[in-house]
Amino acid sequence: MANIQQPAETTEIIEPGDAAQTDSRHNWLKGRINQWRESGLISDEQSEAIIKFEELPEAPFRLGTRFNRLVVVLSTLGAILIGAGIISFVAANWQGLPAIAKLVLLIGGQTATYWAAYQLQFVRGFPKVGGAVMFTGAAWFGANVFLVAQSYHLSTNNPDLMIWWFLGILPLAYLARSKAITVMAVGIFTIGISWKTAGIGENTESAFMVMGSLLLIATALYATGMLHLRRDNLKFHAGPYLVTGALLAIGVVYVLTFDEFFRDSRQGSVREIAALSGSYIAIGVIISGITIAAVVAAARNTVTSGATTFVSKYAESGAIALVIGFGWFAAALPFNSPTPYVIVFNLLLIFLIFSTIILGIVNKREALVNVGIIFFVIDLSTRYIELTVDMLDTSLAFIVGGILLLGVGYGMERARRKLLQQFGMTEAVNHDS
Amino acid sequence: MTLKAKRLFIAVIVVQIVFLLGIVGYREAILINGQTAVLQTVPVDPRDLFKGEHVILRYEISTLGDAAINPVGKRYRLIGDIDEGDTVYVRVPTSENFDQGWLVAQTVKPPSDADLFIKGRVTSSKDNIITVEYGIGQYFVPEGRGLEIEQADDVKVRVRINRSGVAAIEELIVDDEVWQP
Numbered sequence: 001m002a003n004i005q006q007p008a009e010t011t012e013i014i015e016p017g018d019a020a021q022t023d024s025r026h027n028w029l030k031g032r033i034n035q036w037r038e039s040g041l042i043s044d045e046q047s048e049a050i051i052k053f054e055e056l057p058e059a060p061f062r063l064g065t066r067f068n069r070l071v072v073v074l075s076t077l078g079a080i081l082i083g084a085g086i087i088s089f090v091a092a093n094w095q096g097l098p099a100i101a102k103l104v105l106l107i108g109g110q111t112a113t114y115w116a117a118y119q120l121q122f123v124r125g126f127p128k129v130g131g132a133v134m135f136t137g138a139a140w141f142g143a144n145v146f147l148v149a150q151s152y153h154l155s156t157n158n159p160d161l162m163i164w165w166f167l168g169i170l171p172l173a174y175l176a177r178s179k180a181i182t183v184m185a186v187g188i189f190t191i192g193i194s195w196k197t198a199g200i201g202e203n204t205e206s207a208f209m210v211m212g213s214l215l216l217i218a219t220a221l222y223a224t225g226m227l228h229l230r231r232d233n234l235k236f237h238a239g240p241y242l243v244t245g246a247l248l249a250i251g252v253v254y255v256l257t258f259d260e261f262f263r264d265s266r267q268g269s270v271r272e273i274a275a276l277s278g279s280y281i282a283i284g285v286i287i288s289g290i291t292i293a294a295v296v297a298a299a300r301n302t303v304t305s306g307a308t309t310f311v312s313k314y315a316e317s318g319a320i321a322l323v324i325g326f327g328w329f330a331a332a333l334p335f336n337s338p339t340p341y342v343i344v345f346n347l348l349l350i351f352l353i354f355s356t357i358i359l360g361i362v363n364k365r366e367a368l369v370n371v372g373i374i375f376f377v378i379d380l381s382t383r384y385i386e387l388t389v390d391m392l393d394t395s396l397a398f399i400v401g402g403i404l405l406l407g408v409g410y411g412m413e414r415a416r417r418k419l420l421q422q423f424g425m426t427e428a429v430n431h432d433s
Numbered sequence: 434m435t436l437k438a439k440r441l442f443i444a445v446i447v448v449q450i451v452f453l454l455g456i457v458g459y460r461e462a463i464l465i466n467g468q469t470a471v472l473q474t475v476p477v478d479p480r481d482l483f484k485g486e487h488v489i490l491r492y493e494i495s496t497l498g499d500a501a502i503n504p505v506g507k508r509y510r511l512i513g514d515i516d517e518g519d520t521v522y523v524r525v526p527t528s529e530n531f532d533q534g535w536l537v538a539q540t541v542k543p544p545s546d547a548d549l550f551i552k553g554r555v556t557s558s559k560d561n562i563i564t565v566e567y568g569i570g571q572y573f574v575p576e577g578r579g580l581e582i583e584q585a586d587d588v589k590v591r592v593r594i595n596r597s598g599v600a601a602i603e604e605l606i607v608d609d610e611v612w613q614p
Contacts, residue, residue, distance in 0.1 A: 103457065107454070110449070111450065114446050118434075118442065122439075145452075145453070148456050148457060150487075150573050151573075152456070152460040152601060153569065153571055153572050153573055154568060156571065157571075164452065168445075168448070168452060171445045172445055175438055175441055175442045175445065176442070
């Protein structure tokens with residue numbers, strides 16, 4: 001392993017998301033070449049020669065992109081199947097295997113997977129296949145955490161195991177520069193921490209503390225994504241944090257828009273902030289403080305110009321501060337009646353949906369636009385059902401609702417494509433389907 | 434990958450392996466060096482059988498307090514304020530101390546020379562009755578063998594407890610015989 005080569009593939013691969021960027025760079029270059037020609041710096045022949053030299057190899061590029069995707073899909077499926085097969089073999093024969101054999105199979109298998117991934121990704125020059133094997137190694141570590149816990153009859157209904165799994169694979173995501181492992185790590189963290197937070201208490205009052213805490217966690221995740229964007233070498237990993245933070249925040253606020261939730265859970269009791277447990281308040285203050293500090297640091301270092309300055313620099317930070325405030329509001333429950341909560345959280349949901357769409361457009365993040373649009377449709381459908389359930393006949397409500405949804409879907413799809421085109425992103429349209 | 438990144442990569446993998454071996458070593462140390470206790474379980478709820486892969490074990494000392502309904506649980510005196518989420522140290526009932534009056538459950542860690550205590554986490558606390566989770570509530574069995582335990586008349590669990598009060602399941606005693614997986 002002494003001689004580490006840079007994989008040959010890396011220089012040739014143009015990710016689909018980069019396609020628009022490459023096109024726009026090419027257009028810019030054409031414009032400049034024309035200016036040089038007009039100003040007499042270069043001749044017509046030289047101009048044509050440069051343009052021809054810089055021409056994008058259209059057909060091979062597209063074929064390459066599709067082929068790369070196929071390689072990733074096949075490699076990931078293959079690696080997962082092999083890993084799942086070995087792990088299920090160990091799990092099925094758990095009691096029959098001697099302790100040392102179990103350890104060798106589990107830890108040896110995991111190490112061998114990492115070794116193969118390293119060889120393929122960094123030595124042999126197969127980054128796509130190597131990345132897929134690395135992903136399997138990260139998944140294998142998680143399976144090992146649960147299998148070792150199981151072998152000592154430790155409770156596997158334990159969110160701490162997921163947090164350990166997350167901590168174990170997070171550095172790998174950065175070292176192997178793997179977005180797939182970043183998605184896995186952030187997803188595991190979100191499930192684990194939400195699960196752990198849900199364990200705050202099983203009584204009805206603590207449900208609001210859980211909701212408030214989840215809002216704080218969502219802002220912390222989003223702020224982590226914002227911080228990643230400020231460093232060129234970390235930008236690549238920002239997406240999963242931003243999208244998961246937005247999803248969690250909007251999802252939690254959506255749950256809080258139902259008056260039944262407040263009516264059922266509060267059971268008429270008035271809850272004062274003083275009644276919250278001191279340790280939970282301390283943890284909440286620390287998370288809120290770190291998040292605000294991260295957002296301020298991220299906003300201060302933002303280098304923007306023109307119309308996007310305000311949105312990029314302040315609107316994102318403002319939205320996060322607002323969600324933090326409502327996180328505390330949800331946990332403290334200062335009002336006695338459900339009505340103020342329902343009004344406030346419905347308004348917050350609309351604000352967050354449109355903020356996510358706008359931020360997605362301004363910052364050219366398609367995933368955020370999609371999150372906003374999906375929740376817009378979900379919210380619209382929910383409110384429609386709430387409004388019509390008592391007003392219209394059930395069958396009529398379904399028909400009208402169906403027509404409305406189709407219309408909204410058509411309009412949203414058109415709007416979405418227009419938005420993507422506006423910020424220079426294109427997507428493949430399959431006319432066969 | 435730079436040399437530094439390569440070293441970090443190896444370090445991460447080593448940390449992962451050390452973590453897994455750490456769990457193994459810690460639990461083996463409890464099983465080898467811990468003090469033995471036999472805990473009675475209350476009948477296993479069939480709904481808790483999860484596809485025959487493991488059984489849920491509820492102990493007599495899972496519910497404690499003056500008014501608790503199980504015979505061992507109601508003999509416990511809760512010392513101090515015990516709230517949900519607290520760590521609690523519960524004196525282990527043995528044949529020697531069973532008739533010696535009250536047993537105690539407390540949030541203060543007992544001295545190392547005290548009687549055998551088991552450490553748990555309070556999952557609910559209401560009206561001076563607490564429910565405690567000791568981390569030994571699941572027992573994994575080979576596929577399809579869970580029913581044997583579920584249908585047994587008497588199920589006991591032999592545990593090992595270390596000096597910190599952490600318990601590990603050593604074996605099950607089903608109808609007075611050690612259960613072979």
